[in-house]
Amino acid sequence: MEGKKVKTTSGIEIKEVYTEPSAMNELPGEFPYTRGIQKDMYRGKPWTMRQYAGFSTAEESNKRYHYLLSQGTMGLSVAFDLPTQIGYDSDHDLAEGEVGKVGVAIDSLKDMETLFDGITLADITTSMTINATAATLLAMYIALAKKQGADLKQLSGTVQNDILKEYAARGTYIYPPAPSMRLITDIFEYCSKELPKWNTISISGYHIREAGSTAVQELAFTLANGKAYLNAAISRGLDINIFAKRLSFFFNCHNNFFEEIAKFRAARRMWANITRQMGATDPNAEKLRFHTQTGGSTLTAQQPMNNISRVTVQALAAVLGGTQSLHTNSFDEAIGLPTEAAAQIALRTQQIIAFETGATDTVDPLAGSYFIEALTDELEKAAYLYIDKIDAMGGAVKAIEQDYIQQEIAASAYTYQKEIENGERVIVGVNKFGQEGEKTTASFRVDDKIRLDQIEKIKVLKASRDNILVASSLAKLRLACLGNENLMPLILNSVEAYATLGEIAETLREIFGEY
Structure with a gap:
């Protein structure tokens, strides 16, 4: 009798045991970078520990940034409110009820000056999660750096600037695809001359996954979007060996521990091959560098302290997968904005992994595992099926215009939810192991005033x-x-x-x- 079939969240079948030896002879820091983009990885230096933060006014967010820096955060990650993301000032009618809620309200350079008051931009790296209005927020950051007397050639950080995933999964776009792509390539071109150390885009699978995609779809759609940005820049006459060095990626990390690690390894290998096929010859233009955030959509409002365990497992998977920077979600985020205490636990989770577990002692610790190697290959194969289909449609922009990517994500989200509701997929504290008379957790609220x-x-x-x-x-x-x-x-x-x-x-x- 055949045993029970076990599958990953992407539907890849898991064998009971893996016995084939690994065909992997490659080394970290060498093409195609499956094992990591640096030879020594975290033995050289740990990943950048970021905490995504921003709420209310620039004054309030500035206090939180000073607190996080005092607790050992190595880089800032700015969350902007919805009106800022879609190009409305706080006094616009459509901004009512949304100012300062999901991030900080930035209406002008004055707010940016307040946001970073007492923080020297030359001394930190800043990641800004902003897309449709990325050019304007980046301009404000540059203007402030100039006022502080910073050398723009040394300024480092990242602007998300990934509009394609907005059309596909998240919705904070303003302009049609063609002018949006123009703004993105304007940033590529400008920064390649003026801010050579700035990451001009963070090609994001995070929001694709949050919208309900599988791990395979996150991998495929993100890299397909990456190809579209490469094509847009090449057609502008930019040199792939220069601008591709400043592309970075932003991935999600969910609960299926081994699948997530294999996803990160497959992403590096696939991107190295994609960039090489498109003309890259400089190793730094072939390396996929990425930030990871633990899975917001995996957090539960029921028994929220369970989320500390989920975030720990996800953060460890990101580290074992070779991330360059990491944000750990706070346990209370399914209820509201993180409290200061919850944000501290989230940061301490990263510090415990870095300094207490031994996970950083060797590069790619799970390499050579029959299971991990087979799973890396399977994810790559499944992702290429999607990418080939998108290429046949004329690329990611065309696939989004034809609603293909959106429909695929929606179908996966529906299947996942159905599995939770019929009990096929267990969510601890939600559809199994619940408890009567749960106390509600105190949450953080932003005043409408x-x-x-x-x-x-x-x-x-x-x-x-x-x-x-x-x-x-x-x-x-x-x-x-x-x-x-x-x-x-x-x-x-x-x-x-x-x-x-x-x-x-x-x-x-x-x-x-x-x-």
């Missing part, structure tokens, strides 16, 4: 700035949108004149339209 504070700041700003200079800089930007010139210098001029984020987004809307 902060919208009024932001509106007052905008009024003061508009009364004190040089409005003729603002109008002139926005007029130049509008004119440039009609041609082909790089928009970054014009956006930077507008920001430095204290034009608001909403004014800049509206100028672009007038020419590009809305999607």
Whole structure:
């Protein structure tokens, strides 16, 4: 009689035992980088420990950043509120009820100055999770760095700037795909000259996974989007050996421990081959560097302390998979924004893995495991089936326009939810091992009054700035949108004149339209 079939969350069948020897003879730091992009990995230095944070006003978020830095965070990761993400100032009608809720409200360079008050940008790396308005927020960051006297050539950090996954999975886009891709390649081109150490895009599988994709789909759709960005930059005349060094990736890490580790290993190998096929010859243009965040959608509001265990397992998988930087979710995030105590536990989880477990003592500790090697191969094979199909459709932009990627994600999300509801998939504390009369966990809430504070700041700003200079800089930007010139210098001029984020987004809307 045949034994029970066991599958990963992506539907890959798991054998009862793996006995075939590994065909892997490669070394870490060597093409195709399955075993890691550095020869020594964490023996050289640990991953960057980030905590994604931002809420309420710039003043409040600044306090949280100082707290995190004092607790041992190595880099900041900025969350922006919804109006900032979709190009509306806090005083816009559509911003009501959303100001400062899922991130910090940034209306102008003044807010950016407050956000980083007392923090020297030259001394830290900053990751900004921003897409449709990425050019404007990056311009504000550059303007502040210039005011601080930083050497822009040494400034390092990442701007997410991944609009394709917004159309596919997340929804915070503003303009149609073509002008959106123009803005992204403008950032690539500008930074390759002015900010050579800045990561110009973080190609994100995270939100694809949060929308309900499988691990295989996250891998496939993310790399397909990556190919689209490579093509866009190459067609702009940029050299893949230069701009591809500044591409980074952002992956999710869920609960299926071994599948997640294999996913990260497969991603590196696939990207090395994709970039090489597209003309890369510099090893640094072939290496897939990535940030990982533990799975927000895996957290439960029921028995929330269980989430500490989930996050620990996910963080360990990311480390064993060779991540370059990591954010660990707080246990209370299924209920509300993280409390300071929960954020501290999340950071301590990373520090315990780094300094107490021995996980960093050798490179790619699970390499040569029959299971891990077979699973890495299986994930790669399954992901290429999707990528080949997307290529046949004309690439990721066409696949998104035809709703293909969105439909595939939706079907997986539906299947996953159905499995939870019919008990095929166990979620501890939710559909099994529940308990009667659970106490609710205290959660963190943002006061709606902060919208009024932001509106007052905008009024003061508009009364004190040089409005003729603002109008002139926005007029130049509008004119440039009609041609082909790089928009970054014009956006930077507008920001430095204290034009608001909403004014800049509206100028672009007038020419590009809305999607």
